[in-house]
Amino acid sequence: MNHAQRLRQRIEDEIVSGELALGARLDENQLAERFGVSRTPIREALLQLAVTGLIQAKPRRGAVVSAPEPHLLLAMFETMAEIEAACGRLAARRLVPEDAEALQAALASCRAAMALQDAESYYAENYVFHTVVYRASRNAFLAEQALSLHRRLAPYRRLQLRVRQRLPQSLAEHEAIVAAIVAGDEAGAAEALRSHVIVQGDRFTDLVAGLRAPSAA
Amino acid sequence: MNHAQRLRQRIEDEIVSGELALGARLDENQLAERFGVSRTPIREALLQLAVTGLIQAKPRRGAVVSAPEPHLLLAMFETMAEIEAACGRLAARRLVPEDAEALQAALASCRAAMALQDAESYYAENYVFHTVVYRASRNAFLAEQALSLHRRLAPYRRLQLRVRQRLPQSLAEHEAIVAAIVAGDEAGAAEALRSHVIVQGDRFTDLVAGLRAPSAA
DNA sequence: ATCACTTTTCTTGCATGCAACGAATGCGCG
DNA sequence: CGCGCATTCGTTGCATGCAAGAAAAGTGAT
Numbered sequence: 001m002n003h004a005q006r007l008r009q010r011i012e013d014e015i016v017s018g019e020l021a022l023g024a025r026l027d028e029n030q031l032a033e034r035f036g037v038s039r040t041p042i043r044e045a046l047l048q049l050a051v052t053g054l055i056q057a058k059p060r061r062g063a064v065v066s067a068p069e070p071h072l073l074l075a076m077f078e079t080m081a082e083i084e085a086a087c088g089r090l091a092a093r094r095l096v097p098e099d100a101e102a103l104q105a106a107l108a109s110c111r112a113a114m115a116l117q118d119a120e121s122y123y124a125e126n127y128v129f130h131t132v133v134y135r136a137s138r139n140a141f142l143a144e145q146a147l148s149l150h151r152r153l154a155p156y157r158r159l160q161l162r163v164r165q166r167l168p169q170s171l172a173e174h175e176a177i178v179a180a181i182v183a184g185d186e187a188g189a190a191e192a193l194r195s196h197v198i199v200q201g202d203r204f205t206d207l208v209a210g211l212r213a214p215s216a217a
Numbered sequence: 218m219n220h221a222q223r224l225r226q227r228i229e230d231e232i233v234s235g236e237l238a239l240g241a242r243l244d245e246n247q248l249a250e251r252f253g254v255s256r257t258p259i260r261e262a263l264l265q266l267a268v269t270g271l272i273q274a275k276p277r278r279g280a281v282v283s284a285p286e287p288h289l290l291l292a293m294f295e296t297m298a299e300i301e302a303a304c305g306r307l308a309a310r311r312l313v314p315e316d317a318e319a320l321q322a323a324l325a326s327c328r329a330a331m332a333l334q335d336a337e338s339y340y341a342e343n344y345v346f347h348t349v350v351y352r353a354s355r356n357a358f359l360a361e362q363a364l365s366l367h368r369r370l371a372p373y374r375r376l377q378l379r380v381r382q383r384l385p386q387s388l389a390e391h392e393a394i395v396a397a398i399v400a401g402d403e404a405g406a407a408e409a410l411r412s413h414v415i416v417q418g419d420r421f422t423d424l425v426a427g428l429r430a431p432s433a434a
Numbered sequence: 435a436t437c438a439c440t441t442t443t444c445t446t447g448c449a450t451g452c453a454a455c456g457a458a459t460g461c462g463c464g
Numbered sequence: 465c466g467c468g469c470a471t472t473c474g475t476t477g478c479a480t481g482c483a484a485g486a487a488a489a490g491t492g493a494t
Contacts, residue, residue, distance in 0.1 A: 002276055002447070004264075028476075038449045043477085044264055047221075051268040059219055060455055060476055075358035079303075082359065086299035141292035142299065145362075219477070245446075255479045260447085277446055277485055435494105442489070450481080459472070464465105 003037055007045035010035070015054055015065055016154045022067040026055060054152060070208050073156065074199060077207075080153055081197035083146050084133065088189035091136035092181045099136035103178050106132045114171045122167055123158065129174060133193070136181065159210035160203065170196075220254055224262035227252070232271055232282055233371045239284040239428075243272060271369055287425050290373065291416060294424075297370055298414035300363050301350065305406035308353035309398045316353040320395050323349045331388045339384055340375065346391060350410070353398065376427035377420065387413075 011031075014020045026046060032039045050057040057063040068076065091099065106129040113122040130150060134143035160166065173196040180188035199207055228248070231237045243263060249256045267274040274280040285293065308316065323346040330339035347367060351360035377383065390413040397405035416424055 004447080005276075029474095039476090040448050040450090044261065044447090047261055047264055048268045051265045059222075061457090062475070072358060075356045078307075078356055079359040079362060082300070082303035082306075086296075086303070089299075090295075139292045139295055141289060142296040145296060221477080246444095256446090257478050257480090261477090278487090279445070437494085438492090440489100440491075442487105444485105444487075446483105446485080448481105448483085450479100452479080453477090455474105455476080457472105457474080459470100461470080462468090464467080 003041040004044035004048075007031075007035060007037070007041055008048050011045055012049060012052075012054060012151075015049075016151055018155055018158065020065050022065050022155065024065045026063040026065065028062075052148065052152065073207070074204065076149070076153060077156075077197065077199040080146075080149050081194045083142070083149060084130070084197050085190040085194040087134050087137040087139075087142060087146055088177065088181060088193040089186045090139055090142070091133060092184050092186045092189040094138045095136060095181060095184065096138075099132070099138075100182060102132045103129075103136060103181065107174055107178050110171055110174055114167055117167075119167065122170075126157075126170065126174075127154075133177070133181075156207060156210070160199075160207060163203070163206050220258040221261035221265075224248075224252060224254070224258055225265050228262055229266060229269075229271060229368075232266075233368055235372055235375065237282050239282050239372065241282045243280045243282065245279075269365065269369065284428075287428065290424070290428075291421065293366070293370060294373075294414065294416040297363075297366050298411045300359070300366060301347070301414050302407040302411040304351050304354040304356075304359060304363055305394065305398060305410040306403045307356055307359070308350060309401050309403045309406040311355045312353060312398060312401065313355075316349070316355075317399060319349045320346075320353060320398065324391055324395050327388055327391055331384055334384075336384065339387075343374075343387065343391075344371075350394070350398075373424060373427070377416075377424060380420070380423050 011020070011026075020026075028039045028042050028046070031042045035042070046055060046057065046063050049055045050063060054066055055063045056066045106125070109125040110122065110129055113125045127150075131143075131147060134146040137143055137146075173192065177189060177192045177196060180192050228237070228243075237243075245256045245259050245263070248259045248263075252259070263272060263274065263280050266272045267280060271283055272280045273283045323342070326342040327339065327346055330342045344367075348360075348364060351363040351367075354360055354363075390409065394406060394409045394413060397409050
């Protein structure tokens with residue numbers, strides 16, 4: 001693979017994982033020195049990240065890690081909810097035994113992580129669960145879109161799971177989602193996923209409150 | 218604006234409009250000479266287009282205008298249908314007078330183009346109509362996603378409208394969509410948009426048949 | 435004549451250099 | 465002492481150059 005592509009992944013990972021804080025400045029020279037390459041591949045990596053929206057590049061003024069306004073963030077979660085709902089709808093319609101097994105397996109892993117009270121592990125298994133739902137839609141393009149948006153929202157999801165009592169509720173919702181998909185209930189699966197992902201009520205407050213902490217410039 | 222950004226838009230327009238055929242090779246030197254710049258901004262523009270999926274860049278082997286396999290194309294239309302359905306749902310829930318007027322106006326323009334039997338003009342008004350629906354969702358992020366995908370599918374939509382008798386049917390569907398949104402019927406609006414966008418039955422055959430013509434390498 | 439291999443050519447990918455623009459700093463003036 | 469302006473500095477954006485890899489062409493053997 002190219003330098004530029006590798007760097008793109010590397011920087012993306014650092015943003016998604018939170019190593020690079022929201023709003024952090026991305027200096028080309030600095031990154032070039034840090035990765036031991038020239039500015040050219042760095043620029044190419046940053047440009048690609050700018051298209052995905054993970055970073056924001058202002059002309060002649062450099063790039064920073066995107067820190068969307070709350071209202072835009074809410075819109076992103078709403079979009080994520082709709083896309084996941086679509087995945088669920090299609091999965092319920094097209095479920096094949098292979099995907100059914102994968103769903104049950106992912107669910108079991110979530111249960112296990114939940115039983116251990118291990119938030120970090122649950123976070124990882126939650127990710128797997130959602131990717132399985134995406135794939136079960138049997139629409140490669142939709143799954144790709146869903147995955148891309150999921151990654152982009154990853155930093156905020158991490159904040160959300162910190163909220164007390166969120167884990168048991170999340171797991172219960174996962175159970176309902178799988179039940180609806182397996183039952184072939186398109187509308188039910190869509191609604192279950194929509195309400196699982198959407199940010200509303202107290203969770204909105206939690207989300208916004210969580211935003212202040214890391215970007216306390 | 219930058220050279221790279223300008224070039225990105227320029228090349229994107231040429232792909233969307235069909236000036237650059239599907240599968241056409243995008244030579245950096247050639248484009249650089251044609252636009253009177255060096256290869257650097259060309260490379261940057263192409264990289265950005267590659268991220269959006271409009272072009273496909275194979276390492277060390279240059280870039281070509283994306284020509285998705287039929288099954289992927291079908292998946293893209295299905296995704297478009299789901300996204301537009303989501304826009305419709307939200308629009309039906311949140312409709313404000315301003316958007317209602319915009320919808321009626323866009324619909325009227327479609328009717329006018331239809332009355333003139335002007336396919337090219339209808340194509341343009343159809344675009345406007347859909348963007349109005351996106352905006353009516355009152356979700357800027359979702360609207361942006363919808364617009365981006367719409368643009369990416371534009372070359373194929375153009376082919377579709379060539380099919381005889383598609384215009385009257387399309388207009389009738391537009392009427393139903395607006396009716397549902399104005400009535401606040403979330404499920405109805407979603408379903409109307411889904412079936413309007415989705416490619417199925419004869420239209421699938423038409424689409425695939427239309428694909429052969431331009432990319433007759 | 436066909437196939438395998440070598441060599442040439444062409445394109446991409448990265449490094450480097452320079453110019454233009456924006457931000458920060460220092461200076462003079464009110 | 466505060467404000468406006470000019471200068472300096474730093475960063476980005478583009479051009480150019482070079483090296484590595486892939487496609488194409490040429491050559492020889494079977």
